[in-house]
Amino acid sequence: MEPTKEISALLNLIDDPDEEVFGAVSNRIVGFGRTIIPNLENLWELTPDQQIQERIELIIHRLHYTDLVEDFRQWNLAGHHDLLVGSLLVAKFQFPELITSPVLLEVEKIRRNIWLELNNYLTPLEQVRIITGILYSYHSLKGTEIAYSDINEFLLNKILESKKGNQLSNGILYLILCDLLDIPVKAIGVPRQFVLAYFKQGYNNELSSNQLDKVEFFIDPTSGMVFTHKDIENYFKRISVPLVDSYFKPLNNKMVIQHLLEEASKCFDNEKEYYKKEEMQVIVKLLDE
Incomplete structure (x- = not known):
């Protein structure tokens, strides 16, 4: 499956009521890295359901957090710790x-x-x-x-x-x-x-x-x-x-x-x-x- 088609398919599954399915979907979305954030933000704007918006917000947070952890890891490796x-x-x-x-x-x-x-x-x-x-x-x-x-x-x-x-x-x-x-x-x-x-x-x-x-x-x-x-x-x-x-x-x-x-x-x-x-x-x- 092409990445763009896979992303579209994954985004369509964010509203799945099964938490296990949502967990697997969100993990796969996070795997794409922060480049997928604009897609998520666009979906958030088009979604009237507050619960789905909260799910999207959580995925966006996880993406930012993943990058932040890496930034802290690099800061920790630096000798001076500015x-x-x-x-x-x-x-x-x-x-x-x-x-x-x-x-x-x-x-x-x-x-x-x-x-x-x-x-x-x-x-x-x-x-x-x-x-x-x-x-x-x-x-x-x-x-x-x-x-x-x-x-x-x-x-x-x-x-x-x-x-x-x-x-x-x-x-x-x-x-x-x-x-x-x-x-x-x-x-x-x-x-x-x-x-x-x-x-x-x-x-x-x-x-x-x-x-x-x-x-x-x-x-x-x-x-x-x-x-x-x-x-x-x-x-x-x-x-x-x-x-x-x-x-x-x-x-x-x-x-x-x-x-x-x-x-x-x-x-x-x-x-x-x-x-x-x-x-x-x-x-x-x-x-x-």
């Missing part, structure tokens, strides 16, 4: 047709605004105050509590668009900017929070018995507020968790993206979209390979 690229891949889970150039331009605009204010004579605290002032005051970024009702608050493109993100997504934007500006701010593994730390010059990622001594101060990316060592010690006392050095080891970019995927997946903890939660968890495990 945080900006990883964040955009997470955004593409929800917005597969995302055009990344406006996001990249906006990040570059913020980076340049900060860079123009920096110089070699600033203290670490002065550097961070400039970053915070530009990001939260000049660019009006707002922080919210982490909730799992809106996936957009986890996605870089939507944060830049709405000027609103949660502690995790704001923190990742903060990390991206610091990485581009060569400022030693890293995420750390403080329990129940996504906290950033400004590391002293010459720090390394190796865990030692004085990990906390490598940190100048801490940053809450919800608002950019700075915290001292004493503030962090008080927090650990409040949650009754021992102050262990491993909590203050810098998280690498892959760990940050895995954390973002895990947290964002909780937005799909409902019967209708639970498959999306499982798909995000598959990517998390893929990054461990």
Whole structure:
């Protein structure tokens, strides 16, 4: 059978009431790759039945997801694990047709605004105050509590668009900017929070018995507020968790993206979209390979 005739035959079978038949049909359609998406979109527009439209949407999602998994696999194989690229891949889970150039331009605009204010004579605290002032005051970024009702608050493109993100997504934007500006701010593994730390010059990622001594101060990316060592010690006392050095080891970019995927997946903890939660968890495990 010629491919075009086979595609037409498969599309005609999408409305088959037998779920087993539909499963086989959808698997075969996905096998054609993303080039078949225009055919599916055209069929969706011509289909008045909402249930059939949902089936078509599911197949289109599977096609995009297959490509996304491969993109994550390639990102994982790269040595640097660029945080900006990883964040955009997470955004593409929800917005597969995302055009990344406006996001990249906006990040570059913020980076340049900060860079123009920096110089070699600033203290670490002065550097961070400039970053915070530009990001939260000049660019009006707002922080919210982490909730799992809106996936957009986890996605870089939507944060830049709405000027609103949660502690995790704001923190990742903060990390991206610091990485581009060569400022030693890293995420750390403080329990129940996504906290950033400004590391002293010459720090390394190796865990030692004085990990906390490598940190100048801490940053809450919800608002950019700075915290001292004493503030962090008080927090650990409040949650009754021992102050262990491993909590203050810098998280690498892959760990940050895995954390973002895990947290964002909780937005799909409902019967209708639970498959999306499982798909995000598959990517998390893929990054461990």
